[in-house]
Structure formats: structure tokens, C-alpha cells
Amino acid sequence: MDELYDIIRDVSQDLLTNHNSFEAAGSFSLSYCVNLCTASSICLSAVRISASGECHLFSSTLHAHATGTETGLTYIGKRKPGAAQSATEMKGFCGTEESSTCNTAPSPRVYQGCQDAFDNGERNSEAVYTLHTDPESAPVLAVCQFDDQSGWTVIQRRLDGTIDFNRGWDDYAHGFGNTNGEHWIGLENIHHLTKKDQKLSIFLEDHEGQSRTANYSFFQVENRESNYQLLVSGYNGDAGDSLSYHHKMGFSTLDYDNDGSSGSCGSTYRAGWWYDNCLKANLNGVWHNAENAQQSQSGVAWLDWKHPYSFKTVYMRVGN
Incomplete structure (x- = not known):
């Protein structure tokens, strides 16, 4: 799956200060951040802050370049727009994940609503979940x-x-x-x-x-x-x-x-x-x-x- 993305580490802070994200979520791994962008039909790029795990989604492809200094920001850019996935399990992404357990880490589940999440055993209250309220539209974070x-x-x-x-x-x-x-x-x-x-x-x-x-x-x-x-x-x-x-x-x-x-x-x-x-x-x-x-x-x-x-x-x- 990594061939679908441009991954650039230590990118300029301007990506967060000069552009408006349509959604911000955290604290997530890099693989989860990629999955969030994959799940949204309007997400074309994302920026993950390594220190907090916060993931910012953008509806445009940002012009990212390495800074040569440690910024703690990773840029994720789709090489082509992706449609929302309707499958309950989204595919994992491990192309540049540093963790050795990446290939076995579970992908985020997509539920119709929080009752659906409850019925499937979720109990992490106040956590952010990926919901697919309408099968014909992109999932939403809730x-x-x-x-x-x-x-x-x-x-x-x-x-x-x-x-x-x-x-x-x-x-x-x-x-x-x-x-x-x-x-x-x-x-x-x-x-x-x-x-x-x-x-x-x-x-x-x-x-x-x-x-x-x-x-x-x-x-x-x-x-x-x-x-x-x-x-x-x-x-x-x-x-x-x-x-x-x-x-x-x-x-x-x-x-x-x-x-x-x-x-x-x-x-x-x-x-x-x-x-x-x-x-x-x-x-x-x-x-x-x-x-x-x-x-x-x-x-x-x-x-x-x-x-x-x-x-x-x-x-x-x-x-x-």
C-alpha cells in the first residue's frame, strides 16, 4: 500500500501554520493516520506530529519538502485520490512505520455508530472512533x-x-x-x-x-x-x-x-x-x-x- 503515498519526514512547520485542516485527531500512530486519510474521500494529504501523535487531515495536496532539521512532523500525501472504503476493516499501512509490530497491529474498525461499537465490545469511553454513518459517504471521526x-x-x-x-x-x-x-x-x-x-x-x-x-x-x-x-x-x-x-x-x-x-x-x-x-x-x-x-x-x-x-x-x- 505504501506505493500509493509520498512519505516525507521532518517537514516544514509551515504545513500546519499556513494551511487549514478539515479535521484533526490524535493520539494516533502513523499507520492509523494514513488509514484516517484513506477512509476519507476528501483527504488528499495529512501531517502527523510525532510528539503528540496528532494527525491533521487536508482536502488538498500540500507542497512538502524536508527541512534538514528535526521538526517531528511527517507528511503523508496521496499519489492519487482514494475513495472511501466501505469494508469494516481498513487495510493496514506499514511502509515507513518504525515499530517492529507494525505488520501485526490491528487497523481501526469502522462502525455505523457508537452503539455498533459497543455491541462489538468497545469500551474505551471518550476515545475517537471511525464511524460510517452512511455507506455511500466517507467515514467520520466521532x-x-x-x-x-x-x-x-x-x-x-x-x-x-x-x-x-x-x-x-x-x-x-x-x-x-x-x-x-x-x-x-x-x-x-x-x-x-x-x-x-x-x-x-x-x-x-x-x-x-x-x-x-x-x-x-x-x-x-x-x-x-x-x-x-x-x-x-x-x-x-x-x-x-x-x-x-x-x-x-x-x-x-x-x-x-x-x-x-x-x-x-x-x-x-x-x-x-x-x-x-x-x-x-x-x-x-x-x-x-x-x-x-x-x-x-x-x-x-x-x-x-x-x-x-x-x-x-x-x-x-x-x-x-
Whole structure:
């Protein structure tokens, strides 16, 4: 398989500073980094940081050259674009792997969702898994959380404001961010994950360390033709039910208005969400620190607990 790739060690740091990766993951071996790029139909090159094992995927072929100094970066470039593999097991890559156990190391498994991973014996909670939510599309990286009975797929997470969530329709459709930090898995993936009956669990934490949850026994996101309409019901929890207000609404972004307002909620509140007129929840809103949280009208909002307020930590996850 190594003939399909250009592998260059000790490449310029400019590959990370001057280009935008569409995904970053870690901590992975070189062989796993290659497999991640192989699994994505839009990945044409990748850069692995040896010190941390972090793997950056790029949708373009970068112009890499050796620096002659030790940088700890390895460049992986496809010699020709590869389509996503639908097989459960992806082929291994050992052409330049330094480990003597490379040829026997298992390749990453590709699961339909985190419940599928749970059913196959996975229990490494908070780890990043490769999910094939749609057999006709490229796999996606996702965080799985496991309890005693099931596997949950994290579809959204807010932590520290490092990722800009004020984005357009295409970004929200296909996903963005870093699975190790803040990210949105993409409406297409959420749609495929929720074709079968799914539950939704939302975790919220304020800047004072208090946390609450909002759980829904039914959660579904319809297809693109419906503007990814939200269907949600069956609330229980202690955070209050702020999401049912958005039931049956299409998704809106700064450049695609499907809300129930005369204006543009996506532009006003600087996020993508299932706005009505406009919101009771806005978990993709602008992240604010503790100093500005209580004055925020456009923040990471859940009005049935605190308002006005922008929460510190939020994640959304789906499961059976």
C-alpha cells in the first residue's frame, strides 16, 4: 500500500501554520493516520506530529519538502485520490512505520455508530472512533461515550471558544472542529445516525461548576430536503425543556434562513440552529468566558435553566 503515498519526514512547520485542516485527531500512530486519510474521500494529504501523535487531515495536496532539521512532523500525501472504503476493516499501512509490530497491529474498525461499537465490545469511553454513518459517504471521526448498557455518539461539544461556530450552511451540513475539543459532527451524519429511533442527552455546565442534563426519549433530524428538520419529544431531566420549542423547525445558518422570524435568527445570534422566533436553546451560540457569561444574549444558551447566560461546557450525544 505504501506505493500509493509520498512519505516525507521532518517537514516544514509551515504545513500546519499556513494551511487549514478539515479535521484533526490524535493520539494516533502513523499507520492509523494514513488509514484516517484513506477512509476519507476528501483527504488528499495529512501531517502527523510525532510528539503528540496528532494527525491533521487536508482536502488538498500540500507542497512538502524536508527541512534538514528535526521538526517531528511527517507528511503523508496521496499519489492519487482514494475513495472511501466501505469494508469494516481498513487495510493496514506499514511502509515507513518504525515499530517492529507494525505488520501485526490491528487497523481501526469502522462502525455505523457508537452503539455498533459497543455491541462489538468497545469500551474505551471518550476515545475517537471511525464511524460510517452512511455507506455511500466517507467515514467520520466521532467521540464515543459508553455506559453499562449502551454507546453514545457525541454530535456536538463546546468547551472553550477555540472553534468559531458562526458558520455557513455547508459547514453545518458536513461538520467542523476538532473531535478532541469543540466540534459539530454535521447534519448529514446526525440525520443518518437518527434514522432509527434515538435518544438525545444534553449536558450543560455553568462557569461556577454546576451541571444539569436535559434528556429526550425521541430525537430525529430529517434529510437535507426538509432543511434537516428537528423532531424531538419526551423530555426528562433537571435543566428544563428548552429544546421542544424548536420541534419541527428546519435548520438555519447565517447564510440560509429557515426560521419562524421576520429577520434572520442565524445572523442575529451568530450560529446555526433550529431557530423558530428565535430561540429557547442555542447551544451553537457564541462562547463567552465567566466574566461575560451573564450579559450574553447571543451565547451558548439554555433559557429554562439560566437567562441571560452563556454556558461553559455543553455536549449533545445520541444513543439507543
